[in-house]
Amino acid sequence: MEKPIYLDHAAATPMHPEALQRMLPYMTEQFGNPSSVHSFGRAALAAVTEARESIGAALNVSGRRILFTSGGTESDNLAIFGLAARKEYRGHVITTRTEHHAVLHACERLEQLGTDVTYLPVDATGRLQPEQVRAALRPDTFLITVMLANNETGTLQPIAEIGQIAREAGVPFHVDAVQAFGSQKIDLAKLPVDLLSLSAHKIGGPKGIGALYVGDKIRLQPLLYGGTQERSRRAGTENVPGVVGFGTAAALSAGHLEERRAYLESLRTLMLTELARLLPPDSFAVNGHPSERLPHILNLSFPGHPAETLLMNLDLAGVSAASGSACTSGSLKPSHVLTAMGLPASRVNSAVRFSFAPVTTEEEILRASQIVATFLRRRS
Structure with missing residues (x-):
């Protein structure tokens, strides 16, 4: 057969063999909690920091700007609700009709909480025209969220142009790059993007681990409360094996x-x-x-x-x-x-x-x- x-x-x-091999020690002998101050904890923290830097390097930004999550869905939700909560769910959000449901359903929930949402149409190729975003802006717009590439069709959106419009208006710009990361060059030192969502299992990493790039001017309200992990933006003990696998897969993808x-x-x-x-x-x-x-x-x-x-x-x-x-x-x-x-x-x-x-x-x-x-x- x-x-x-x-x-x-x-x-x-499928998991990249090197990513799997790098993860295995953190499932066995290197089992420490990154928040612990003893040698086991320090070893785990070092691994998390290395992975954070690897993902940052793949995006051409400092690893300090990378926040680990449970996947692309949580990254999208943290970006959207993290900003909306700071606005007490008042104001206006701009998105498109072709976003992933992690964004669309989050926006629908915002509407239930009192936020106005504009869902912009796309053309027959699935592409949005930047001027549509400019026309939709309002004085109370606090977020624009547009995916880099569609997960069903692969269509790329004009992120640089949309981001420039957002910068001129002083509105934070979130990009879901889950499908594009690993096959599309993403240089956040040049792209006018404030928040960017990623997931490991699209690039040969493990499931259950994602990341959110957070620009230095962005302040998010946490979705999870407890410890001070991820600089008090996302409580919970880090998924160290997953983080290590993600960092390895990101480095491998960026290198080739x-x-x-x-x-x-x-x-x-x-x-x-x-x-x-x-x-x-x-x-x-x-x-x-x-x-x-x-x-x-x-x-x-x-x-x-x-x-x-x-x-x-x-x-x-x-x-x-x-x-x-x-x-x-x-x-x-x-x-x-x-x-x-x-x-x-x-x-x-x-x-x-x-x-x-x-x-x-x-x-x-x-x-x-x-x-x-x-x-x-x-x-x-």
Whole structure:
């Protein structure tokens, strides 16, 4: 039996062997609490500090600006609620209709607490125009939150331009970079960004650990209370093994970024070329921006073929991918991202996301393309 093909790296990547090896000692003999003053605690604190500096270096900022969390969702929530609480949930927030639910649901909660939220539309490629942000600004706007790259389509947003508008208005700017980190260069010494969310399991690190970059002028109200960890911004004993794994994965990703990007782009091109060769014209459509996008995400619609049916049959054939639909409370709902892009129902309901990583091989891409084409031809 042939080895299964995993093409859902945008959801979770396998652990990098070096990250795992670096973590293991902190699960066994180096078990100290970083807040303890004895040698065991000092060893744990040193490991946390090293990882903090590694992540800071990957973003070209001081490690002191990196705050560890339990993942991207908590990072998004801390950025949003941490600022909103300081404003007593009064005022105005700007975001987009295509954000991750960690942002959208947080904004919906803000509305329940009395905050006004503007959800900006995007074009057919999923891209926001910076001037839309400028037009939406109000005197009481206290936060703009826009993701760097969409997790479903890979479309990149004009973060530098939006950030400049935010700086001119004196409004803090939060960016969810969970999907982009590791395949997109992020230089926070140059980008006008005040808060930036990250997660380890998208780049070969462990699940359950994330980070939030916090600019030096930003003051957040904590979500968790207890100890003085993370400079009194996030109470709780640090997840030392997770932090170590995250730091290692971040350093590895930053060290081979351009090589990684080129390889991922070649895989994406190969799959598109192969599907075009195997299938009749107009059998599929690419969703997202044609050039302003991540290299490792390929979102395709196969009109006339429901995504759930295609994914089920691909899984039976040994290919793991994801749908443009999200499962909520046991009922499938159309992708809010593709719907916000104004795509017709035939494309929204037949959308499948294939996503790649450096461990993906060309042979896997060729075999997966053949499996997809075989199923579609059989169903036509």
